[in-house]
Amino acid sequence: MSKVTLNRVWKIYEGNVVAVKEATFTCEDGEFLAIVGPSGCGKSSLLRMIAGLEAITRGEILFNGQVVNNLGPQERNIALAFESYALYPLLSVYENIAFPLRAQGLRKSEVDKKVRSIAETLDLTSILKRKPSALSGGHAQRVSLARALIREPNVTLLDEPISHMDQRVRLEMRARIRRLHDEFKTTTIYVTHDQGEAVALCDRLVVLNLAEIQQYGTVDEIWNHPANRFVANFVGEPQINFFDGKVETPHDVSVPTKKGKATFKFTGKVDQKYVGSEVAIGVRPQQIELSPSKEEKAPIPGSVELIEFQGDSAILTVKLENLDNTEIKVVVPGERVGSVGETVWPEFRPEIIYLFDKETQLPIKRT
Amino acid sequence: MAEVRLENVTKMYGRKIAVNNVSFSCKEGELFSIIGPAGAGKTTTLKMIAGIEKITSGTIYFDERPVNEMPPQERDVAMAFESYNLYPHFSAYDNIAFPLRAPKRGERLSRAEERQRVEEVAGFLGITGLLDRRPVELSGGEKQRVSLARAMIRKPEVYLLDEPIAHLDARLKFSTQTALKRLASKLGITIIYVTHDYREALALSDRIAVLRRGVIEQTGTSEEVYSTPATDFIGRFVGEPPINLIDGEVITKDKKTFFNAGDDFTIQIRDELVGEMEKVVKQEDNKRKVRLGIRCARINVAKDKISDNSFQLPVYAITHEAASTLITFELKDTFLAAKIEGRVDYDMSEKVWLDFDQDHVLFFKKTFEISKA
Numbered sequence: 001m002s003k004v005t006l007n008r009v010w011k012i013y014e015g016n017v018v019a020v021k022e023a024t025f026t027c028e029d030g031e032f033l034a035i036v037g038p039s040g041c042g043k044s045s046l047l048r049m050i051a052g053l054e055a056i057t058r059g060e061i062l063f064n065g066q067v068v069n070n071l072g073p074q075e076r077n078i079a080l081a082f083e084s085y086a087l088y089p090l091l092s093v094y095e096n097i098a099f100p101l102r103a104q105g106l107r108k109s110e111v112d113k114k115v116r117s118i119a120e121t122l123d124l125t126s127i128l129k130r131k132p133s134a135l136s137g138g139h140a141q142r143v144s145l146a147r148a149l150i151r152e153p154n155v156t157l158l159d160e161p162i163s164h165m166d167q168r169v170r171l172e173m174r175a176r177i178r179r180l181h182d183e184f185k186t187t188t189i190y191v192t193h194d195q196g197e198a199v200a201l202c203d204r205l206v207v208l209n210l211a212e213i214q215q216y217g218t219v220d221e222i223w224n225h226p227a228n229r230f231v232a233n234f235v236g237e238p239q240i241n242f243f244d245g246k247v248e249t250p251h252d253v254s255v256p257t258k259k260g261k262a263t264f265k266f267t268g269k270v271d272q273k274y275v276g277s278e279v280a281i282g283v284r285p286q287q288i289e290l291s292p293s294k295e296e297k298a299p300i301p302g303s304v305e306l307i308e309f310q311g312d313s314a315i316l317t318v319k320l321e322n323l324d325n326t327e328i329k330v331v332v333p334g335e336r337v338g339s340v341g342e343t344v345w346p347e348f349r350p351e352i353i354y355l356f357d358k359e360t361q362l363p364i365k366r367t
Numbered sequence: 368m369a370e371v372r373l374e375n376v377t378k379m380y381g382r383k384i385a386v387n388n389v390s391f392s393c394k395e396g397e398l399f400s401i402i403g404p405a406g407a408g409k410t411t412t413l414k415m416i417a418g419i420e421k422i423t424s425g426t427i428y429f430d431e432r433p434v435n436e437m438p439p440q441e442r443d444v445a446m447a448f449e450s451y452n453l454y455p456h457f458s459a460y461d462n463i464a465f466p467l468r469a470p471k472r473g474e475r476l477s478r479a480e481e482r483q484r485v486e487e488v489a490g491f492l493g494i495t496g497l498l499d500r501r502p503v504e505l506s507g508g509e510k511q512r513v514s515l516a517r518a519m520i521r522k523p524e525v526y527l528l529d530e531p532i533a534h535l536d537a538r539l540k541f542s543t544q545t546a547l548k549r550l551a552s553k554l555g556i557t558i559i560y561v562t563h564d565y566r567e568a569l570a571l572s573d574r575i576a577v578l579r580r581g582v583i584e585q586t587g588t589s590e591e592v593y594s595t596p597a598t599d600f601i602g603r604f605v606g607e608p609p610i611n612l613i614d615g616e617v618i619t620k621d622k623k624t625f626f627n628a629g630d631d632f633t634i635q636i637r638d639e640l641v642g643e644m645e646k647v648v649k650q651e652d653n654k655r656k657v658r659l660g661i662r663c664a665r666i667n668v669a670k671d672k673i674s675d676n677s678f679q680l681p682v683y684a685i686t687h688e689a690a691s692t693l694i695t696f697e698l699k700d701t702f703l704a705a706k707i708e709g710r711v712d713y714d715m716s717e718k719v720w721l722d723f724d725q726d727h728v729l730f731f732k733k734t735f736e737i738s739k740a
Contacts, residue, residue, distance in 0.1 A: 123739065136740075138740035165740075167607055167609070168603065168608075168609045168740065169740040170740075171607070171608050171609075171686075171693075171704070172695075172702050172739060172740035173740055174684075174686050175683060175684040175686060175693075175695035175702060175704075176684070176740070178684040178685065178686055179683055179684035179695075179715065182684065182715040183715065194537070196688070199687055199688065199689055200686040200687055200688065200693070201686060201687075219687065219689070219710075220710070223689050235689070236689055237537075237538075237541070238541070239538075286689065286690050287690075305549070306545065306548055306549055306552070308544070308545065308548065308569075308570035308571070309569045309570055309589040309590065309593070310566070310569060310570060311569060311593045311605075311606045311607065311662075312606075312662070312663075312664045312706070315570070317545065317549075334590070334593070334594075337590075340552070
């Protein structure tokens with residue numbers, strides 16, 4: 001097992017294309033870390049540099065404190081699994097898994113013992129004789145994982161390993177991958193474009209955009225304390241609602257309405273210098289509750305424009321007529337859907353209000 | 368706008384039945400979805416409604432008119448398919464405006480009216496900035512929205528949409544779906560919508576028909592199909608996470624009825640449910656077998672015993688959503704998942720108590736074998 005440290009790592013491709021800019025983070029020994037971001041953000045370049053498949057332009061990558069910049073992929077002892085399984089089509093599942101050990105010249109009995117043990121863990125015992133062409137996607141990816149893990153690697157790198165699978169299989173594979181990590185305690189770095197997957201699986205996230213790390217923290221930190229508007233927008237489905245407001249006092253913010261303005265309290269307080277300044281108010285659809293009547297924390301009426309049923313929950317689009325017809329999304333439990341045209345009063349409770357500086361896009365500091 | 372009604376419609380290709388005795392009606396102004404896995408007969412059904420595919424037996428009505436013999440151009444339907452079929456040498460604008468310029472459509476629009484219509488639809492679908500581009504300059508998702516806009520520009524009797532947003536990435540799918548639903552409810556149009564993606568169907572539809580191997584297994588609202596799936600297959604196909612299906616044995620002891628799925632996993636079935644359950648119990652190897660279904664959110668999990676009817680299982684793995692936790696358990700031939708509000712953590716293999724909310728327990732006939740992914 002290893003601790004993986006990136007120290008001001010850059011990747012610049014020919015023609016001065018910056019793919020990764022000054023990336024610094026640590027994946028602790030035994031940690032499950034996600035690198036997540038939209039396509040083209042640099043996450044795959046980052047992974048390939050950690051794997052040793054791509055040269056590092058500047059900076060250092062360390063495994064347990066040792067610089068590995070100049071080591072090849074084999075010397076780094078990395079397990080890699082990609083979206084495509086890259087199994088040897090002519091070899092059985094057993095032989096595919098055994099392959100890395102045979103390459104190391106291990107004794108036959110030793111190989112057998114290890115293959116059977118990892119097959120047991122990954123629930124592959126019953127299909128050891130099959131050929132890859134006879135496997136479902138979930139099976140094939142498990143074989144690919146078994147082959148990667150059998151060498152007892154320092155680090156496991158997973159690049160969108162299940163993003164193409166169908167929903168049900170994906171959920172079960174998530175559980176399997178998490179279980180595998182918990183059992184082996186391998187240091188695991190998981191690359192995905194899907195924030196939901198990253199949140200589901202990982203202890204900590206590195207959120208990447210435009211070659212730069214936007215935030216590096218636990219799910220809780222990223223959800224509750226996004227480092228900027230990009231992160232706030234990126235995490236959560238449906239996305240966070242934003243509307244314009246003005247700081248009235250160090251603990252109140254207001255929004256202009258037809259009749260003047262509505263004021264909300266927020267938790268903590270901001271510096272006096274912000275009083276009077278325009279801000280972006282963020283409220284997550286998952287955190288808003290709807291009140292059937294006007295209340296202090298729910299001063300603005302809205303009409304339900306659209307109901308999108310999801311199963312356990314539904315997403316309502318609520319139009320706030322007094323608020324310049326701003327539309328917000330609200331997630332409600334599936335059994336309390338209501339009907340289109342209904343009047344509701346969204347509660348903007350102090351603890352669910354996020355404030356961002358409109359120019360810098362950064363959160364406004366609260367104490 | 369018209370009501371579309373199918374009465375005992377069957378389609379055979381040689382001896383193969385693609386659509387088997389299908390009946391439903393899509394009411395005027397309704398968004399009616401047909402969902403099912405690949406090969407279920409969804410597209411064939413849609414093509415018969417469009418008139419591109421002949422009906423082997425049965426009748427399709429538009430309002431009260433049978434249209435079996437009516438050629439496609441006379442049926443006045445607008446279609447968008449998964450493949451975009453855009454004219455490559457036309458701009459997106461001209462592609463969208465094309466149906467308005469076709470002869471025979473009576474009303475001839477002025478340039479200004481045409482532009483207004485195109486821009487309105489394009490605005491709804493978020494492609495206003497792309498109108499001057501040719502198809503080669505568009506991404507797959509953009510082409511698909513242009514194709515959808517072209518279908519939506521006319522005011523036909525009925526719109527037939529076949530996987531119209533399948534190629535959009537998750538976020539865009541989401542916003543386009545919202546735009547489409549809004550357009551539909553604003554215009555009050557009749558739409559028959561085909562998709563393999565239950566999420567789209569649940570979110571968009573007034574009603575849904577679930578097709579499997581050419582047969583409709585259930586027709587109902589999104590809520591009905593989700594909460595009371597008619598078959599084990601529908602429960603598995605609709606919803607994320609899919610419904611938990613557990614095969615077990617029915618045991619009667621001291622006038623009480625129990626469901627047992629191995630080891631500690633025994634629950635007493637409430638008397639009111641026994642009747643429903645008995646309807647689907649099957650005798651197998653001298654045992655009385657049944658398949659139990661329960662949604663993840665209807666299973667409570669706690670460190671301490673929850674009720675007299677709760678039982679213990681070791682935790683297999685824990686995954687999260689932003690505001691909830693999914694706890695997975697491993698059974699002999701399936702995984703069982705419970706969804707708990709908030710973020711909770713248990714150790715791997717820790718034994719915890721589970722409790723089923725019996726207001727939401729369903730029993731099914733087994734129509735397919737479960738396997739683990």
